[in-house]
Amino acid sequence: MTLASPRPQTMAEKILSRRGTMTVYAGDLAVVDVDQVMVVDSIAQSFIERMQRDLEAVPKYPERVSIVIDHVAPASTVSVAQAQKEAREYAAQTGVRLFDVGRGICHQVLMEEGLARPGWIVLGSDSHSTTYGAVAAFGSGMGATDIALAAASGKTWLKVPESVKVTLQGDLRPGVSAKDVALEMIRLLGADGATYQSIEIHAGDRFTRGERMTLANLCVEAGAKAGLVVPGGEILTAYGYDVPEWVYPDAGARYVREVQIDLGALAPRMSAPSEVDNVHDVAELRGLKVDQVFIGTCTNGRLEDLHAAADVLRGRRVSPGTRLLVIPASSEVMEQAMEDGTLLTLQRAGAVLGTPGCGPCMGRHQGVLAPGEVCVSTSNRNFIGRMGDKDAQIYLASPAVAAATAVMGRVALPADLREAV
Ligand SMILES: CC(C)[C@H](C(=O)O)[C@@H](O)C(=O)O
Numbered sequence: 046m047t048l049a050s051p052r053p054q055t056m057a058e059k060i061l062s063r064r065g066t067m068t069v070y071a072g073d074l075a076v077v078d079v080d081q082v083m084v085v086d087s088i089a090q091s092f093i094e095r096m097q098r099d100l101e102a103v104p105k106y107p108e109r110v111s112i113v114i115d116h117v118a119p120a121s122t123v124s125v126a127q128a129q130k131e132a133r134e135y136a137a138q139t140g141v142r143l144f145d146v147g148r149g150i151c152h153q154v155l156m157e158e159g160l161a162r163p164g165w166i167v168l169g170s171d172s173h174s175t176t177y178g179a180v181a182a183f184g185s186g187m188g189a190t191d192i193a194l195a196a197a198s199g200k201t202w203l204k205v206p207e208s209v210k211v212t213l214q215g216d217l218r219p220g221v222s223a224k225d226v227a228l229e230m231i232r233l234l235g236a237d238g239a240t241y242q243s244i245e246i247h248a249g250d251r252f253t254r255g256e257r258m259t260l261a262n263l264c265v266e267a268g269a270k271a272g273l274v275v276p277g278g279e280i281l282t283a284y285g286y287d288v289p290e291w292v293y294p295d296a297g298a299r300y301v302r303e304v305q306i307d308l309g310a311l312a313p314r315m316s317a318p319s320e321v322d323n324v325h326d327v328a329e330l331r332g333l334k335v336d337q338v339f340i341g342t343c344t345n346g347r348l349e350d351l352h353a354a355a356d357v358l359r360g361r362r363v364s365p366g367t368r369l370l371v372i373p374a375s376s377e378v379m380e381q382a383m384e385d386g387t388l389l390t391l392q393r394a395g396a397v398l399g400t401p402g403c404g405p406c407m408g409r410h411q412g413v414l415a416p417g418e419v420c421v422s423t424s425n426r427n428f429i430g431r432m433g434d435k436d437a438q439i440y441l442a443s444p445a446v447a448a449a450t451a452v453m454g455r456v457a458l459p460a461d462l463r464e465a466v
């Protein structure tokens with residue numbers, strides 16, 4: 046650890062300095078208190094084994110540990126059902142929180158439950174834990190062993206990451222969304238372009254909490270350790286968060302790389318197989334025949350995403366020969382979408398609605414792809430074999446583009462539908 050000095054700090058350095066109780070810079074090893082530890086169903090068995098067999102420990106602060114049954118929920122096989130049963134029993138014995146089948150995707154649930162807050166350090170057994178950066182929390186994914194150590198001790202150690210500064214300028218044109226910005230960011234940085242770095246996104250007061258989640262979520266696709274969206278204006282306080290002064294990066298902080306994105310110049314984007322940074326304008330891929338469209342996930346399964354899809358699908362039908370799966374990110378999202386009629390609009394358009402959770406995002410159940418099939422998904426990964434067969438192809442896009450594609454049965458922009466009427 047470096048002795049206190051006046052050198053300006055990045056947001057990651059600020060948060061890992063823990064409210065100014067110490068002063069750390071990129072490259073330092075920091076031992077920090079962890080505010081929340083999150084364990085997903087798929088990792089729960091190894092987590093429990095590490096805790097009980099290797100560490101012979103119980104969670105030091107049970108209220109700081111959450112288990113979420115989301116990736117394969119409801120269970121698809123006997124062994125999955127058994128693992129989930131053990132996770133429930135473990136939660137009952139130790140007093141850690143358990144969010145069971147149907148509550149939703151881990152990152153969405155933690156956010157809704159207020160278990161990620163500005164300045165917090167949140168570790169998850171899931172790579173997309175960078176999502177918590179949406180509310181200025183240092184969120185990071187770790188493996189079962191590190192997660193178990195954090196649960197047992199209430200602390201973790203990590204090397205303070207270098208930071209990349211991404212500055213968003215101007216205003217988005219109509220029809221262009223935070224997902225398009227996120228895909229463009231990954232293209233600019235490259236799939237390994239920010240390995241073990243913190244991506245610090247300067248977005249001003251643009252973007253809702255959900256949109257900020259989309260941006261922070263994709264950061265791990267550039268290899269980032271964390272993705273921190275700097276709170277701008279009153280945006281987070283409007284959601285009821287208390288934003289302490291010490292989370293903000295200092296002017297003059299040191300970045301390893303700086304990138305600007307001119308929002309006004311951005312058109313709807315699409316990531317083509319089989320790397321997330323293979324990003325093109327949707328217009329270039331227009332017309333490609335699509336078998337399945339999936340709207341959901343921790344990237345784009347929120348109410349505003351379902352609204353964007355319903356706006357396109359209202360009064361229209363999914364193309365015969367194309368399947369549209371819609372899976373709300375959480376039970377809260379599902380309830381709101383029921384109340385305001387969004388789900389009815391989607392159902393009437395021919396969508397197949399699923400239980401809140403990860404759905405087919407990582408190819409475990411509820412919509413895996415056959416060889417040769419093409420899927421447009423609002424998720425964050427299009428690797429070979431990600432959603433089923435290795436010869437299936439996945440294109441990543443925004444909910445509006447996904448919805449337009451479902452109507453046309455081919456890659457399309459919402460504007461193409463208006464022309465087709
Ligand atoms: C199952 C889980 C560990 C995995 C992850 O780490 O991200 C999954 O959520 C994914 O998106 O690939």
Ligand code: SF4
Pocket residue numbers: 116150151171173342343344402403406407424425
């Ligand atoms: S929705 Fe997809 S990316 Fe998100 S946590 Fe689930 S499997 Fe991972």
